[in-house]
Ligand code: ADP
Protein backbone atom coordinates (compact mmCIF):
# COMPACT_ATOMS: atom_id res chain seq x y z
CA UNK A 1 0.00 0.00 0.00
CA UNK A 2 1.13 3.55 -0.75
CA UNK A 3 1.12 5.37 2.60
CA UNK A 4 1.58 8.86 1.13
CA UNK A 5 -2.14 9.38 1.28
CA UNK A 6 -4.70 11.34 3.23
CA UNK A 7 -8.32 10.99 4.35
CA UNK A 8 -10.11 14.22 5.06
CA UNK A 9 -13.32 14.76 6.98
CA UNK A 10 -15.41 17.91 6.69
CA UNK A 11 -18.86 18.78 8.00
CA UNK A 12 -20.73 21.50 9.80
CA UNK A 13 -19.65 21.74 13.43
CA UNK A 14 -21.64 19.26 15.53
CA UNK A 15 -22.20 16.69 12.76
CA UNK A 16 -19.97 14.21 14.56
CA UNK A 17 -16.74 14.17 12.58
CA UNK A 18 -14.49 14.27 15.66
CA UNK A 19 -16.44 11.35 17.11
CA UNK A 20 -16.19 9.33 13.88
CA UNK A 21 -12.47 10.12 13.50
CA UNK A 22 -11.78 8.91 17.07
CA UNK A 23 -13.49 5.59 16.27
CA UNK A 24 -11.70 5.26 12.92
CA UNK A 25 -8.31 5.88 14.58
CA UNK A 26 -9.03 2.92 16.89
CA UNK A 27 -9.77 0.64 13.92
CA UNK A 28 -6.73 1.44 11.73
CA UNK A 29 -3.18 1.56 13.03
CA UNK A 30 -1.79 3.13 9.83
CA UNK A 31 -3.50 6.49 10.47
CA UNK A 32 -2.32 9.59 12.25
CA UNK A 33 -4.35 12.72 12.99
CA UNK A 34 -3.16 16.02 11.51
CA UNK A 35 -3.08 18.40 14.46
CA UNK A 36 -4.36 21.75 13.23
CA UNK A 37 -3.39 25.12 14.61
CA UNK A 38 -6.14 27.37 15.95
CA UNK A 39 -6.43 30.80 17.50
CA UNK A 40 -9.39 29.74 19.67
CA UNK A 41 -9.10 28.92 23.37
CA UNK A 42 -8.86 25.24 24.38
CA UNK A 43 -12.11 23.61 25.53
CA UNK A 44 -12.07 21.79 28.83
CA UNK A 45 -10.06 18.59 28.36
CA UNK A 46 -8.37 19.70 25.12
CA UNK A 47 -4.58 19.53 25.14
CA UNK A 48 -2.06 21.61 23.23
CA UNK A 49 -0.19 19.48 20.71
CA UNK A 50 -2.82 16.71 20.93
CA UNK A 51 -6.17 18.21 19.88
CA UNK A 52 -4.76 21.41 18.37
CA UNK A 53 -1.73 23.61 18.48
CA UNK A 54 -3.29 26.51 20.37
CA UNK A 55 -1.71 29.75 19.12
CA UNK A 56 -2.42 33.32 20.12
CA UNK A 57 -4.07 35.35 17.32
CA UNK A 58 -0.74 37.23 16.92
CA UNK A 59 1.35 34.06 16.59
CA UNK A 60 -1.21 32.60 14.18
CA UNK A 61 -0.84 35.71 11.95
CA UNK A 62 2.96 35.54 12.12
CA UNK A 63 2.92 31.90 11.02
CA UNK A 64 0.57 32.77 8.13
CA UNK A 65 3.02 35.51 7.05
CA UNK A 66 5.93 33.06 7.36
CA UNK A 67 4.18 30.72 4.89
CA UNK A 68 3.92 27.88 7.44
CA UNK A 69 0.37 26.84 6.46
CA UNK A 70 -0.75 24.52 3.68
CA UNK A 71 -4.19 26.12 4.13
CA UNK A 72 -5.92 28.22 6.72
CA UNK A 73 -9.37 29.76 7.17
CA UNK A 74 -11.06 32.27 9.43
CA UNK A 75 -13.78 29.68 10.00
CA UNK A 76 -15.73 31.86 12.43
CA UNK A 77 -15.33 35.66 12.69
CA UNK A 78 -12.15 36.24 14.67
CA UNK A 79 -11.22 32.54 14.93
CA UNK A 80 -8.68 30.99 12.58
CA UNK A 81 -7.79 27.37 11.94
CA UNK A 82 -5.10 25.99 9.67
CA UNK A 83 -3.05 23.00 8.58
CA UNK A 84 0.68 23.40 9.12
CA UNK A 85 2.87 22.13 6.29
CA UNK A 86 5.08 20.51 8.95
CA UNK A 87 2.20 18.13 9.87
CA UNK A 88 2.29 16.50 6.44
CA UNK A 89 6.02 15.73 6.67
CA UNK A 90 5.76 14.63 10.30
CA UNK A 91 3.01 12.10 9.57
CA UNK A 92 4.38 10.79 6.28
CA UNK A 93 7.87 10.49 7.83
CA UNK A 94 6.22 8.28 10.47
CA UNK A 95 4.95 6.10 7.60
CA UNK A 96 1.30 6.93 8.35
CA UNK A 97 -1.75 7.99 6.33
CA UNK A 98 -2.93 11.50 7.31
CA UNK A 99 -6.39 12.11 8.78
CA UNK A 100 -7.64 15.69 8.49
CA UNK A 101 -10.58 17.30 10.31
CA UNK A 102 -11.12 20.60 8.52
CA UNK A 103 -13.96 22.92 7.55
CA UNK A 104 -15.50 22.52 4.08
CA UNK A 105 -13.34 25.21 2.43
CA UNK A 106 -10.20 23.72 3.95
CA UNK A 107 -11.41 20.31 2.76
CA UNK A 108 -11.77 21.53 -0.83
CA UNK A 109 -8.32 23.16 -0.73
CA UNK A 110 -6.66 20.04 0.66
CA UNK A 111 -8.42 17.86 -1.92
CA UNK A 112 -7.14 20.14 -4.71
CA UNK A 113 -3.62 19.94 -3.29
CA UNK A 114 -3.52 16.13 -2.88
CA UNK A 115 -5.74 15.19 -5.84
CA UNK A 116 -6.25 11.41 -6.01
CA UNK A 117 -3.95 10.95 -3.00
CA UNK A 118 -6.74 12.22 -0.74
CA UNK A 119 -10.22 10.88 -0.09
CA UNK A 120 -12.66 13.66 0.83
CA UNK A 121 -15.48 12.52 3.15
CA UNK A 122 -18.42 14.75 4.04
CA UNK A 123 -20.15 13.88 7.33
CA UNK A 124 -23.84 14.76 7.02
CA UNK A 125 -26.06 15.21 10.09
CA UNK A 126 -29.45 13.46 9.77
CA UNK A 127 -31.18 16.88 9.94
CA UNK A 128 -30.57 20.48 10.94
CA UNK A 129 -32.66 19.89 14.08
CA UNK A 130 -30.36 17.03 15.14
CA UNK A 131 -27.30 19.16 14.36
CA UNK A 132 -28.67 21.88 16.63
CA UNK A 133 -29.41 19.34 19.36
CA UNK A 134 -25.91 17.76 19.13
CA UNK A 135 -24.16 21.11 19.32
CA UNK A 136 -26.12 21.94 22.45
CA UNK A 137 -25.72 18.52 24.06
CA UNK A 138 -21.93 18.70 23.57
CA UNK A 139 -22.09 21.58 26.02
CA UNK A 140 -18.79 23.10 24.91
CA UNK A 141 -19.94 26.32 23.28
CA UNK A 142 -21.60 29.51 24.41
CA UNK A 143 -24.96 30.46 22.85
CA UNK A 144 -23.06 32.95 20.69
CA UNK A 145 -20.64 30.32 19.43
CA UNK A 146 -23.52 27.88 18.74
CA UNK A 147 -25.32 30.57 16.75
CA UNK A 148 -22.17 31.24 14.67
CA UNK A 149 -21.80 27.52 13.95
CA UNK A 150 -25.45 27.04 12.97
CA UNK A 151 -25.42 30.16 10.79
CA UNK A 152 -22.56 28.69 8.80
CA UNK A 153 -24.01 25.20 8.52
CA UNK A 154 -26.53 25.93 5.70
CA UNK A 155 -23.76 27.02 3.31
CA UNK A 156 -21.57 24.10 4.37
CA UNK A 157 -24.34 21.54 3.76
CA UNK A 158 -24.74 22.84 0.19
CA UNK A 159 -21.12 21.92 -0.53
CA UNK A 160 -21.51 18.22 0.27
CA UNK A 161 -21.72 17.24 -3.42
CA UNK A 162 -18.19 18.50 -4.01
CA UNK A 163 -16.80 15.73 -1.80
CA UNK A 164 -15.85 12.23 -2.95
CA UNK A 165 -18.38 10.60 -0.60
CA UNK A 166 -21.02 11.53 1.98
CA UNK A 167 -21.64 9.56 5.17
CA UNK A 168 -24.86 10.27 7.06
CA UNK A 169 -24.12 10.21 10.79
CA UNK A 170 -27.41 9.00 12.21
CA UNK A 171 -26.66 5.89 14.27
CA UNK A 172 -22.97 6.22 15.17
CA UNK A 173 -22.08 2.53 14.82
CA UNK A 174 -23.54 2.43 11.28
CA UNK A 175 -21.75 5.62 10.27
CA UNK A 176 -18.39 4.34 11.56
CA UNK A 177 -18.86 0.95 9.86
CA UNK A 178 -19.74 2.62 6.56
CA UNK A 179 -16.76 4.98 6.86
CA UNK A 180 -14.46 2.04 7.56
CA UNK A 181 -15.68 0.25 4.40
CA UNK A 182 -15.26 3.37 2.26
CA UNK A 183 -11.71 3.90 3.53
CA UNK A 184 -10.80 0.24 3.03
CA UNK A 185 -12.01 0.37 -0.59
CA UNK A 186 -10.05 3.54 -1.21
CA UNK A 187 -6.81 2.25 0.30
CA UNK A 188 -7.10 -1.09 -1.55
CA UNK A 189 -7.20 0.68 -4.94
CA UNK A 190 -3.45 1.37 -4.73
P1 ADP B 1 -17.91 17.77 15.15
O1 ADP B 1 -16.51 17.28 15.36
O2 ADP B 1 -18.41 17.51 13.75
O3 ADP B 1 -18.08 19.22 15.55
P2 ADP B 1 -18.59 16.05 17.42
O4 ADP B 1 -17.90 14.77 17.05
O5 ADP B 1 -17.95 16.89 18.48
O6 ADP B 1 -18.88 16.94 16.11
O7 ADP B 1 -20.08 15.67 17.82
C1 ADP B 1 -21.00 16.64 18.32
C2 ADP B 1 -21.82 16.03 19.48
O8 ADP B 1 -22.68 15.03 18.94
C3 ADP B 1 -20.95 15.34 20.53
O9 ADP B 1 -21.52 15.57 21.81
C4 ADP B 1 -21.03 13.85 20.15
O10 ADP B 1 -20.88 13.02 21.28
C5 ADP B 1 -22.44 13.75 19.57
N1 ADP B 1 -22.57 12.73 18.49
C6 ADP B 1 -21.71 12.49 17.48
N2 ADP B 1 -22.19 11.52 16.66
C7 ADP B 1 -23.39 11.14 17.18
C8 ADP B 1 -24.38 10.18 16.80
N3 ADP B 1 -24.26 9.41 15.71
N4 ADP B 1 -25.49 10.07 17.56
C9 ADP B 1 -25.65 10.86 18.67
N5 ADP B 1 -24.75 11.78 19.09
C10 ADP B 1 -23.63 11.93 18.35
Ligand code: 5GP
Pocket residue numbers: 010011012013036037040071072073075081082083101102103104105106107
Ligand atom coordinates in the same frame (compact mmCIF):
# COMPACT_ATOMS: atom_id res chain seq x y z
P1 5GP C 1 -13.89 23.30 16.49
O1 5GP C 1 -13.74 24.70 17.04
O2 5GP C 1 -15.29 22.76 16.69
O3 5GP C 1 -12.80 22.37 16.97
O4 5GP C 1 -13.68 23.38 14.91
C1 5GP C 1 -14.42 24.29 14.17
C2 5GP C 1 -14.25 24.03 12.70
O5 5GP C 1 -12.90 24.29 12.28
C3 5GP C 1 -14.56 22.60 12.28
O6 5GP C 1 -15.36 22.66 11.09
C4 5GP C 1 -13.20 22.03 11.98
O7 5GP C 1 -13.26 21.01 11.03
C5 5GP C 1 -12.49 23.26 11.42
N1 5GP C 1 -11.02 23.10 11.41
C6 5GP C 1 -10.25 22.49 12.33
N2 5GP C 1 -8.97 22.49 11.94
C7 5GP C 1 -8.92 23.09 10.72
C8 5GP C 1 -7.87 23.38 9.78
O8 5GP C 1 -6.70 23.05 9.97
N3 5GP C 1 -8.23 24.01 8.64
C9 5GP C 1 -9.50 24.38 8.38
N4 5GP C 1 -9.73 24.98 7.22
N5 5GP C 1 -10.52 24.13 9.22
C10 5GP C 1 -10.23 23.49 10.38
